[in-house]
Amino acid sequence: MSIGGITYKTIHGKRYAYYQWTENGKQRSRRVKDEEFAELAAKIAAERAQKESLRGVLQGMVAEPVAAYSATPNFKTDVKIGAQLPRFFASVMKWKKRECFAALHDYIYSENNDRVLILYGLRRTGKTTLVRQLMGEMPAEMLAKTAFVQLSSRHSLADVNHDLKLLESLGYRYVFIDEVTMLSDFIEGAALFSDVFAAGGMKIVLSGTDSLGFVFSEDEQLYDRCILLHTTFIPYREFENVLGVVGIDKFIEFGGTMSMGGANYNMDKFTFATKESADDYVDSAIARNIQHSLKCYQHEGHFRSLQELYDAGELTNAINRIVEDVNHRFTIEVLTRKFKSGDLRRSAQNLRRDRFKPTDILDRVDIGAVTKRLKHILQIRDKAELSVGIGEAHRAEIKEYLDLLDLTCDIDVVNMSNLNARVSRTVLSQPGLRYAQASALIQSLLLDETFRNIPIAERMSIEKRILDEIRGRMMEEIVLLETKMARPDKQVFQLQFAVGEFDMVVFDLKNACCEIYEIKHSDRAAREQCRHLLDVKKCADTEFRYGKILSKNIIYRGPAGALGNINYLNVEDYLKGLA
Structure with missing residues (x-):
């Protein structure tokens, strides 16, 4: 009987896990129950890792010594290796991934560049989950050379240095260090990770909840020797896709973290x-x-x-x-x-x-x-x-x-009557x-x-x-923020007139054109919503200053459509279309 593996099928929009194995020359498969998934995934991964390790020893092809899974190296920090890892990542393998997973994956699988990757962001934005998901997809030979290091305030940089040297001597090449900002001397000594261990061939991922500490270290010790991957900003499309929570009002009420x-x-x-x-x-x-x-x-x-x-x-x-x-x-x-x-x-x-x-x-x-x-x-x-x-x-x-x-994040508020009196709106x-x-x-x-x-x-x-x-006011801010983040090559701002305003203007300076928007929390289209967009003088003044108006739009909670030359855009569809 083969060790087998776990595959996934999507049926009626829902994802299911299936265990497949070979028995007496025949391919067999069965549905995996939720309550047995973690234990089964851990068992499969451990058996594969042990099998690969044994094969390498027998064939004399292990170029570097790899710690036996039964060994207990004298680590000074909390280090997970070997059979501990499948138990660590098993429970998250059915979860959907954040978009930034691709950048983490590319770093681990790319050629070594002597740099560390810093995975940082506020609490509950998915940092540790991303690491666990990555380890769960590693082939057995890579997982056998992977370690996860958990730190706390009782540890020091000297402790981490000791354990990294030990891991290096045992042949480990992929090291994920969590809560590294808990080290009181991390900011002052962070260059250790890039200059010694990454330069020596290790792929090192640093993560932690004190994201400001990473900003300081990048400016000081890790300048030009790190790749920054930030997780704090979670747009609506990720909130809906990863968590399966649909609707702008739900995002308003709960958005901002990746709590499960x-x-x-x-x-x-x-x-x-x-x-x-x-x-x-x-x-x-x-x-x-x-x-x-x-x-x-x-x-x-x-x-x-x-x-x-x-x-x-x-x-x-x-x-x-x-x-x-x-x-x-x-x-x-x-x-x-x-x-x-x-x-x-x-x-x-x-x-x-x-x-x-x-x-x-x-x-x-x-x-x-x-x-x-x-x-x-x-x-x-x-x-x-x-x-x-x-x-x-x-x-x-x-x-x-x-x-x-x-x-x-600051959103500019431009006063057409006094362009020099520009203020900002912080969201x-x-x-x-x-x-x-x-x-x-x-x-x-x-x-x-x-x-x-x-x-x-x-x-x-x-x-x-x-x-x-x-x-309503929060929906307006969400649209402004996500548009600004998704369109860095454009200027995104509110435009105020002596009476009334355009809730959002997207200005393309290079091509001298713009798009104008009203943002309404309503789920019904009404002519009154268009009054500023249809104001001849407001539009003429806008075109004089910002170029040809390419489109006039209402973003609201109703279905997409048009009322004359005014486009009605569904807010969820609009936000999901930003990339």
Whole structure:
């Protein structure tokens, strides 16, 4: 009976695993149950590795000594080799892959170039999963020379150096080192990986959750000796394809990480499913990321203006404050003004002018009480509650680090009446984080006495309107961000006029032409949505400044179509078409 292997079949859009083997000269196959998949895959991989190793020894063809799977080398870190690896990667082999998997694959299988690959990004964006999936597809002879090293704060660079030398002597050539930024001396000594071991023929992949630390090391020790592969930005098309979660509203609510929720994984677990989990993510993935990296960089000599905030234990609060408000007003005023919810103010204005069911309910609630409860929910303190005053230098440095983490991105807002007065709109690359904080507003409103005492039907209508308003603005930001990321050769911006605006302009400077867009959260086409696109003067002014308008478009949640010369584009199809 042969060892056999696992293959996959897609039936009615669902992927199934099948075990195939040869028995008594006949090919046999059976469906693999989910509960037995991991154990079976590990067994197959281990048997193949042992068989290949034995064949090489018998034929005298093993050019380099490879550690026996029963051996227990004296490693100082947590090193997985041999039969440990199949057990490590078995559970992820049925998961779909992120698009950046191809770059990781190309590095491992390419000719050695003396460089290391840095796989970095915020927590829960799929770094370790990518590594496990790659190892799971390795042929047995490569897997037999592969090691996975798990580090923690108790380890040092000297420990890693010891283990890499030992692995090298045993013939290992593919080494994946996880949580390398946990080493307090990593940034200062990172050149060890490229100059000694990669230059000696090893393929080394470094990964870790403190992605800012990798930015520092690339600028210092690993300059021009590393390949950077960033995982933080997860566009809608990957969210739908990998997790099987369909719809822009689901992306707004949960998008931003690769937590294994969604239809493809039969789970309902998302990083931003609750305000509490979102808060934990900001603290652990963002604030601690910045603080730990600064602590390890230049012997704690790079805190700059943030040193006093860090010493007072208030840096996390400042970062949280910025993340909550960063989408619309990232200025010094965000940090120093008395906290007020922009969502609450905008919702009150929109409810008053609703064409069908106008209401002033949000004008009648106790705004002070609501804001106080909202502050408590968001755990944000006013300037008077901070022992260290926050100034322009603090704001600028925090914004700089958020940009380096790929958490924030600036979208230009151009004023046609004053082209020199260009400002920018800062958006978050993780929409679920923003939505979790916006949902906290609704929780606060539900505690307001006036709001609780109105009829339930009206209350539910108001709640829906508020959330729809939030989703609408977030959808606009998602389209702007993903278009900018996908079309780096074009200028992507909002264009404001004395009255009204184009939600998005895509300007091709080289060919002197542009496309103009309105972005609507509605799922219905209406003539009113086109009014700015059909405005003769607005279009004439735009063509004078940005060239011929190639297309006029409405991006919305309904089906694709056209209304006169206006194209209606479905938002999910539009985002999936960006590449």
